[in-house]
Amino acid sequence: MTAIPVLDRLPPRRKSEPCCASLAAPALSAQKSDLLANRLKAAGDPTRLRMLDLLAQQPEPICVCDLTPQFPQNQPTISHHLKLLRDAGLIETEKRGIWSYYWATDEGKSLLSAVKPFA
Amino acid sequence: MTAIPVLDRLPPRRKSEPCCASLAAPALSAQKSDLLANRLKAAGDPTRLRMLDLLAQQPEPICVCDLTPQFPQNQPTISHHLKLLRDAGLIETEKRGIWSYYWATDEGKSLLSAVKPFA
DNA sequence: CATATACATCGATGATCGTCAATGGGTTCG
DNA sequence: CGAACCCATTGACGATCATCGATGTATATG
Numbered sequence: 001m002t003a004i005p006v007l008d009r010l011p012p013r014r015k016s017e018p019c020c021a022s023l024a025a026p027a028l029s030a031q032k033s034d035l036l037a038n039r040l041k042a043a044g045d046p047t048r049l050r051m052l053d054l055l056a057q058q059p060e061p062i063c064v065c066d067l068t069p070q071f072p073q074n075q076p077t078i079s080h081h082l083k084l085l086r087d088a089g090l091i092e093t094e095k096r097g098i099w100s101y102y103w104a105t106d107e108g109k110s111l112l113s114a115v116k117p118f119a
Numbered sequence: 120m121t122a123i124p125v126l127d128r129l130p131p132r133r134k135s136e137p138c139c140a141s142l143a144a145p146a147l148s149a150q151k152s153d154l155l156a157n158r159l160k161a162a163g164d165p166t167r168l169r170m171l172d173l174l175a176q177q178p179e180p181i182c183v184c185d186l187t188p189q190f191p192q193n194q195p196t197i198s199h200h201l202k203l204l205r206d207a208g209l210i211e212t213e214k215r216g217i218w219s220y221y222w223a224t225d226e227g228k229s230l231l232s233a234v235k236p237f238a
Numbered sequence: 239c240a241t242a243t244a245c246a247t248c249g250a251t252g253a254t255c256g257t258c259a260a261t262g263g264g265t266t267c268g
Numbered sequence: 269c270g271a272a273c274c275c276a277t278t279g280a281c282g283a284t285c286a287t288c289g290a291t292g293t294a295t296a297t298g
Binding site: 020021023025026027028032034035036038039040041042043044046048049050053054056058060062063065066070107110111115116117118119 | 139140142143144145146147149151152153154155156157158159160161162163164165167168169172173175176177178179181182184185189218226229230233234235236237238
């Protein structure tokens with residue numbers, strides 16, 4: 001259910017009485033909303049969201065060789081999405097031998113769980 | 120701070136011992152992650168995020184004529200972003216006379232506040 | 239009815255994005 | 269050393285996106 005618009009309690013406006021109201025200031029600074037928008041954009045792709053969810057679900061870091069077969073895309077595409085998630089600070093990576101391991105950061109895990117109720 | 124990878128407690132892997140692990144199942148269904156990704160994408164643009172924030176901050180619906188001057192973009196662009204936020208269910212609109220009023224839905228408000236700590 | 243205003247829609251344009259084949263760097267194994 | 273393997277990077281291509289001028293649709297005013 002959505003908020004009941006206060007509008008219903010107001011008389012219809014005439015052109016002669018201007019619509020202009022005083023606006024409450026935004027809570028987010030331009031800088032903060034840029035940062036936040038960036039993180040939401042990183043998570044705002046179905047493939048990347050599923051990746052983050054999968055990684056957040058694991059008790060241990062996961063090898064790319066195990067991650068890749070979970071998705072229909074090819075290896076370079078997987079690698080590309082992992083990089084975007086990493087740039088946004090939602091996942092982290094470490095190389096061990098010939099394998100690369102990925103895991104969700106605390107930031108990534110808590111963003112995901114904050115947002116899951118909206119799925 | 121990010122999670123300490125369990126990796127550090129494991130010996131380096133050899134090629135002969137395969138990396139493959141059993142993966143915990145993802146928590147989000149494909150369908151749910153599609154829906155959620157869509158909402159995050161709608162909020163994952165700096166202009167739209169600032170719009171949502173501004174609207175969520177107001178005690179009353181806001182006229183487009185008051186909203187538009189808050190942003191550097193032109194009127195058709197503002198209208199376009201408002202439509203995307205509306206399609207995602209984050210804001211709602213109502214026309215009254217010659218003016219269009221917008222307000223943040225409950226969904227939009229709670230998504231925004233769930234996500235604000237990550238700004 | 240004619241004019242003016244508010245704002246949604248359309249069409250075009252340049253930028254960004256998702257995708258993949260090809261390639262390269264780094265590691266392991268024989 | 270040379271072959272095999274993992275995976276990141278590059279370059280290209282089509283799709284989607286943000287943006288804006290032009291236009292359309294209501295509504296209000298005189």
